[in-house]
Amino acid sequence: MAHVLVLGGGFGGLAAAHELRRRLPRGDEVTVVAMSDKFFVGFAKLWDLAGLRPLLDGTRPLERLANRGINFVQAEITGIDPAGHTVETTAGTLTGDGMIVALGATYRPANSALLGDGAFNLYHAAALPGIHAALEEMTEGRVLISIMGAPYLCPPAPFEATLLLEERLRKEGRRDRIDVTVSTPAPLTLPVAGPDASRYLADQLVERGITVLTEHHVESIDHAAGVVRFDRGRTVECDLLLAVPAAAPPPVIAASRLAGADGWIEPNKRTFATSAARVYAVGDCTLIRTATAQLPKAGVFAEAAGRIAATNLAADLYGGVRLTFDGYGFCFLELPGQQVATVTGDFYAKPRPDVRLTPPDTASFAAKQQWEQDRLTDWLD
Ligand SMILES: Cc1cc2nc3c(=O)[nH]c(=O)nc-3n(C[C@H](O)[C@H](O)[C@H](O)COP(=O)(O)OP(=O)(O)OC[C@H]3O[C@@H](n4cnc5c(N)ncnc54)[C@H](O)[C@@H]3O)c2cc1C
Incomplete structure (x- = not known):
């Protein structure tokens, strides 16, 4: 046995x-x-x-x-x-x-050590109540979603979070007073998916009035002043920071x-x-x-x-x-309005991964919902 x-x-x-x-x-x-x-x-x-x-x-x-x-x-x-x-x-x-x-x-300790006091780990389930409380209190200012390093889990997720949060603020009538900014240390939004998919995603963000900062490496966070310091002396003021630490x-x-x-x-x-x-x-x-x-x-x-x-x-x-x-595999890319695109293809292809973005639609959103339910049912019913 x-x-x-x-x-x-x-x-x-x-x-x-x-x-x-x-x-x-x-x-x-x-x-x-x-x-x-x-x-x-x-x-x-x-x-x-x-x-x-x-x-x-x-x-x-x-x-x-x-x-x-x-x-x-x-x-x-x-x-x-x-x-x-x-x-x-x-x-x-x-x-x-x-x-x-x-x-x-887990998360890179040097990144996690910078968080706390209005700066939350976006990926940590236990941070959700604190994030909700901070969001509910917010009437104006800036939410910064910041990728702190690579690799990090699920490359599209910080951008999905940004888009869904922007949609939430808009529905709640607060968007005109709250700026939404997303930063990444990478030169593109989605390097794994290539320049076309990255441009598509950046366009989706910019069209909704979201500021996209590429090649921005977080160096420190001044919690008292509400300032995130990036490399090359650049700073961004924010009232709420949702950070994605690099994986470790x-x-x-x-x-x-x-x-x-x-x-x-x-x-x-x-x-x-x-x-x-x-x-x-x-x-x-x-x-x-x-x-x-x-x-x-x-x-x-x-x-x-x-x-x-x-x-x-x-x-x-x-x-x-x-x-x-x-x-072969795929990544979901969720957009506001219950739309889902996918990045699909051969991630082992040479000289570079051969992956493509399929346009978003509501059928793919339904498929994503079903994908979750299938796993919950098949594994843990
Ligand atoms: C916000 C967000 C959105 C995402 N969206 C997607 C998506 O759309 N599509 C997608 O494919 N992926 C997505 N991901 C990524 C996906 O969740 C992870 O890649 C996936 O969970 C990895 O699976 P895993 O089994 O390797 O690890 P995990 O699912 O993290 O499981 C690790 C397990 O190990 C246990 N464990 C760890 N250390 C110890 C220890 N020392 N002793 C005992 N147990 C331990 C944990 O309790 C857990 O049970 C997303 C992630 C996040 C955070």
Whole structure:
């Protein structure tokens, strides 16, 4: 009887756990270990921010994994021994016959250290009540949405947040007194999608009176004065800062033998195998190099990798089919008025990713809603 440990209960971990459950004999055990006892899709935070739907409505408890014959242990993983397929956790030591590592990413500490006091982490669910309170109090001034570094999760999300927030302020009749500005350290809004898609997105922002600052690196924040200082001596005054810190590898991964020089795991980009036998790594905790940069840190890719890794681990244990990832995927780009565009294509193509923007429509918005519901239902009903 085999026992597989799935580290993490996000996109990668849940996709892997269910695929393992499908492929392994009934008597084998699949155990998901995660710090958080809940799952929601990342974009549900933006719907909450925009006042479209509370985050709780799209949140499901991981204890429901038991209904599908998958064990769930809520604990913090404090050590990983890949060769022994063992993890140290706050709930004790767990050992399996194979392991899928899907621990996501955390935030770059130097970026997080700049936040607080009117400067919120836009991506952090726990920041939402504070953001709402600050927004409700605001009658005039400026909201600055600022990407602090790269890589960061889901490249379009800060711009989607900007557009949805602008729409909210407009609906509430406050937009004429509140300026909306978005900044990025990159030369384009969406480098991963190329210049055409970036220009399209910048046009969408500018058409709505949003100021777009490219090549702006946040250096410091003067909370008392309400000033964000960028490189080259540039400053922007703001009354509310919604910041997106750069992603960083979870410390437990950076400290493990699985980590490469930068602290991320760099598995095989097609099979997601790591250097340790029967240990796979998927999702945001990995660094997958592409021809020009790296595979975006997105749930779509974490999920695809989770399924492939699970299939390959099942084959390691019992033989059978093996799968490889072809690099194809997509990112949603949500625009106001319940419109969604997608950036779709081959992210592994050479000499550069071959991805295209499909124009926005309401059918794609409905598909995005359905995409979320399918995952909540298939994984955690
Ligand atoms: C605002 C926003 C919008 C987004 N929109 C999209 C979108 O439209 N499309 C898209 O594809 N992606 C989107 N994303 C990105 C997406 O949410 C992430 O890329 C995805 O969640 C990554 O999946 P993962 O499984 O690698 O990690 P996660 O989903 O982050 O899961 C990590 C898991 O590991 C657990 N964990 C971490 N450290 C430990 C530890 N030490 N011990 C125990 N457990 C631990 C966590 O509790 C969690 O269960 C968005 C993200 C944000 C923030």
